[in-house]
Amino acid sequence: MSTRGRGLHGHVLDTLGPAITAGEYPPGSVLRTDELAQRFEVSRSVMREAVRVLESMHLVESRRRVGVTVRPTAEWNVYDPQVIRWRLAGADRPRQLRSLTVLRSAVEPVAAGLAARHATAEQCAELTECALGMVATSRGQQLEGYLVHDVAFHRIVLNASGNEMFARLGDVVAEVLTGRTHHQVMFEDPDPAAVTLHVQVAEAVRAGDADRAESLTREIAVGALRELDVLAP
Amino acid sequence: MSTRGRGLHGHVLDTLGPAITAGEYPPGSVLRTDELAQRFEVSRSVMREAVRVLESMHLVESRRRVGVTVRPTAEWNVYDPQVIRWRLAGADRPRQLRSLTVLRSAVEPVAAGLAARHATAEQCAELTECALGMVATSRGQQLEGYLVHDVAFHRIVLNASGNEMFARLGDVVAEVLTGRTHHQVMFEDPDPAAVTLHVQVAEAVRAGDADRAESLTREIAVGALRELDVLAP
DNA sequence: GACTCTTGAATTAGTCAGACCTAATGCGTT
DNA sequence: AACGCATTAGGTCTGACTAATTCAAGAGTC
Numbered sequence: 119m120s121t122r123g124r125g126l127h128g129h130v131l132d133t134l135g136p137a138i139t140a141g142e143y144p145p146g147s148v149l150r151t152d153e154l155a156q157r158f159e160v161s162r163s164v165m166r167e168a169v170r171v172l173e174s175m176h177l178v179e180s181r182r183r184v185g186v187t188v189r190p191t192a193e194w195n196v197y198d199p200q201v202i203r204w205r206l207a208g209a210d211r212p213r214q215l216r217s218l219t220v221l222r223s224a225v226e227p228v229a230a231g232l233a234a235r236h237a238t239a240e241q242c243a244e245l246t247e248c249a250l251g252m253v254a255t256s257r258g259q260q261l262e263g264y265l266v267h268d269v270a271f272h273r274i275v276l277n278a279s280g281n282e283m284f285a286r287l288g289d290v291v292a293e294v295l296t297g298r299t300h301h302q303v304m305f306e307d308p309d310p311a312a313v314t315l316h317v318q319v320a321e322a323v324r325a326g327d328a329d330r331a332e333s334l335t336r337e338i339a340v341g342a343l344r345e346l347d348v349l350a351p
Numbered sequence: 352m353s354t355r356g357r358g359l360h361g362h363v364l365d366t367l368g369p370a371i372t373a374g375e376y377p378p379g380s381v382l383r384t385d386e387l388a389q390r391f392e393v394s395r396s397v398m399r400e401a402v403r404v405l406e407s408m409h410l411v412e413s414r415r416r417v418g419v420t421v422r423p424t425a426e427w428n429v430y431d432p433q434v435i436r437w438r439l440a441g442a443d444r445p446r447q448l449r450s451l452t453v454l455r456s457a458v459e460p461v462a463a464g465l466a467a468r469h470a471t472a473e474q475c476a477e478l479t480e481c482a483l484g485m486v487a488t489s490r491g492q493q494l495e496g497y498l499v500h501d502v503a504f505h506r507i508v509l510n511a512s513g514n515e516m517f518a519r520l521g522d523v524v525a526e527v528l529t530g531r532t533h534h535q536v537m538f539e540d541p542d543p544a545a546v547t548l549h550v551q552v553a554e555a556v557r558a559g560d561a562d563r564a565e566s567l568t569r570e571i572a573v574g575a576l577r578e579l580d581v582l583a584p
Numbered sequence: 585g586a587c588t589c590t591t592g593a594a595t596t597a598g599t600c601a602g603a604c605c606t607a608a609t610g611c612g613t614t
Numbered sequence: 615a616a617c618g619c620a621t622t623a624g625g626t627c628t629g630a631c632t633a634a635t636t637c638a639a640g641a642g643t644c
Contacts, residue, residue, distance in 0.1 A: 125598060127403065151624065161600045163396055166624085170360065170400045171407040174433070182624050183608040196519050197430030200407070221516045224461035228453070283454045286429050358625060384597065394627045399598085415597045416635040 126160050130168040131200075133158070138177050138188055139201060140208035149178075149186040175201055199289050206293055211301070212350045218294045219346055223339035225287060226275065231332035233278035234323045241278045242324040248274065249320040256313045264308055265299045271316055275335070278323070298345075312341050359393050363401040364433075366391070371410050371421055372434060373441035381418040382411075408434055432522050439530055445583045451527045452579055456572035458520060459508065464565035466511035467556045474511045475557040481507065482553040489546045497541055498532045504549060508568070511556070531578075545574050 124131075134154070137143060155165040169186055172178045175195045179187050195201055205214045237245070251267035272295070273288040315338050322331035357364075367387070370376060388398040402419055405411045408428045412420045428434055438447045470478070484500035505528070506521040548571050555564035 127598095163399075163601090164599070166396075167400055167403045169624095170403055174404040174407050174431075180624070181608080182606075183610095183622060185623065192515075192518070194519075195431060196515060198407075198428060217514055217516050220461070220465075220514050221458075224517075225454075225457045228457035232453075281450055281453050282425075282429060283450045284457075285425070360625095396626065396628090402597095413597070414635080415633075416595055416637095418596065 126164045127167040127171070130154075130158050130160060130165065131171060134168060134172065135177070135200065136204045136207055138172070139194075139204040141210075143188045145188050145190045147188045148184065149188075151180075151186060154186075177201070202290060202293060206297055211297070215294060215297055216346055216350065218290055219339075219342055221287075222291060222294065223336075223343055225284060226272065226291075226339060227332045227336040229276050229279040229281065229284045230319060230323065230335035231328040232280060232284070233275050234326050234328040234331040236280040237278035237323050241274055242320075245271065245274050245278070245320045245323055249317045252308075252313055252316055256310065257307050259307070261299055261308070265295060268316075269295050271320075275319070275323070309341065309345075312338060315341070359397045360400040360404070363387075363391050363393060363398065364404060367401060367405065368410070368433065368437045369440055371405070372427075372437040373443075376421045378421050378423045380421045382421075383418045384413075387419075410434070435523060435526060439526055444530070444534070448527060448530055449579055449583070451523055452572075452575055454520075455524060455527065456569075456576055458517060459505065459524075459572055460565045460569040462509050462512040462514065462517040463552060463556065463568035464561040465513060465517070466508050467559050467561040467564040469513040470511035470556050474507055475553075478504065478507050478511070478553045478556055482550045485541075485546055485549055489543065490540050492540070494532055494541070498528060501549075502528050504553075508552070508556070542574065542578075545571060548574070 143149065151162060151165050151169060154169075155162050158165065169178065169180055172186075173180055175198050176189055176193050177195075179189055181187065196205075202214075202218070205211070208214075233241075248267045248271040252264060252271065255261075255263040255267060269292045272291045276284045276288045276291065279285065315334055319331055319334045319338070322334055376382065384395060384398055384402060387402075388395050391398065402411065402413055405419075406413055408431050409422055409426050410428075412422055414420065429438075435447075435451070438444070441447075466474075481500045481504040485497060485504065488494075488496035488500060502525045505524045509517045509521045509524065512518065548567055552564055552567045552571070555567055
């Protein structure tokens with residue numbers, strides 16, 4: 119999925135991107151286009167295209183007579199899904215998961231409140247279906263199935279909010295949830311309280327109760343943050 | 352500021368980017384690299400680099416034997432600062448301002464709460480300074496000066512939250528505030544209630560009162576949303 | 585006759601190599 | 615300290631070639 123056949127420059131990015139975001143080339147490091155082209159055994163044109171993409175992500179800056187300089191972390195486009203994926207695959211995955219979870223805790227409650235006002239009947243039905251799916255897979259080592267419904271649930275809420283910026287966080291949430299399931303204890307079933315809360319959120323959205331949908335989602339978020347505190351100091 | 356001298360491909364992007372995000376080429380439209388290169392009077396290499404950048408923003412997709420296809424709006428990287436700037440300069444600026452303001456209303460209260468816990472003494476001082484600056488420029492047609500302090504205030508709060516994702520929204524908030532000041536009624540002085548709230552937020556952060564900082568900031572956000580409702584149906 | 589499968593021609597992006605241009609940088613001279 | 619020039623690495627252009635994908639025409643089948 120990550121290594122789509124976007125051509126040679128894509129392959130270069132799949133190697134260079136993770137290397138830079140992982141801090142392998144610390145901010146201030148200087149790379150030279152020609153040297154990189156030789157190392158990756160591609161032409162200068164291809165390497166230039168790759169550099170342009172990294173530049174548009176604000177990961178590097180290209181200057182004449184100097185080379186390609188890695189920019190400070192604070193300037194990176196950390197909302198770029200590609201950058202998020204690269205960083206989640208790297209060493210500071212825990213820190214990244216925490217940042218994203220805090221973001222979720224801010225956004226999702228408001229999104230749920232808006233969803234309660236704007237969700238269509240179809241979206242309400244899908245939401246309920248997801249919640250029931252979560253209940254059905256909440257016991258007996260069915261974490262993969264649970265994950266699917268969980269991701270779908272949050273994606274629907276974000277979409278139903280009617281806010282474009284919220285909707286585009288669906289992928290981020292999916293990455294966070296997937297990361298949590300795949301890189302932490304797979305032995306225990308999900309927290310029963312969280313399952314119940316999801317069902318209640320679905321009900322609140324269906325009933326059009328914005329305040330209740332928001333505060334219930336806030337409880338889910340608090341739970342997710344607490345879970346992170348327990349598993350990662 | 353927008354037209355940085357990033358070379359020819361930058362100039363192409365400054366024209367093509369706004370055109371695409373403005374819907375001048377609706378999703379599904381097909382462009383051809385060679386034709387574009389001719390129209391912009393640049394070589395294919397330069398045009399290819401520009402297309403690669405647009406591709407990394409998920410604005411277009413390049414396929415063999417087909418051309419460069421404009422992707423559906425729902426797939427765009429709407430958090431890319433460049434895309435945000437392009438869209439804010441375009442026709443659906445009002446819709447965009449609303450989306451971003453709703454995002455602010457979700458994020459900033461949580462950020463303020465975290466800032467109350469993590470802000471350094473220096474950040475607290477800067478925050479108070481900004482709040483005082485806002486008070487000083489709140490009367491007598493000093494909207495430009497007020498804007499500077501307002502932007503700085505929110506930027507400090509987001510930075511002081513200690514969360515990287517929040518911090519990177521500083522530019523977005525700056526764009527929103529600037530847009531509000533420059534494209535709406537410039538005659539009236541800012542709402543006195545909002546000024547007071549900013550001062551109180553600075554106090555709450557300094558006092559380490561997270562709950563108070565959060566709820567006060569939520570009031571600011573509600574005010575901003577109400578202001579939008581009044582000025583844009 | 586309608587349908588499916590194969591094949592090949594047309595088209596467009598992808599890649600490469602080499603040449604030349606341009607602008608910063610850094611050093612040596614004055 | 616100020617100036618100027620050589621160096622260096624990115625910026626641009628060109629032309630040729632490669633490769634993938636679409637589309638349509640034709641062969642084969644039911």
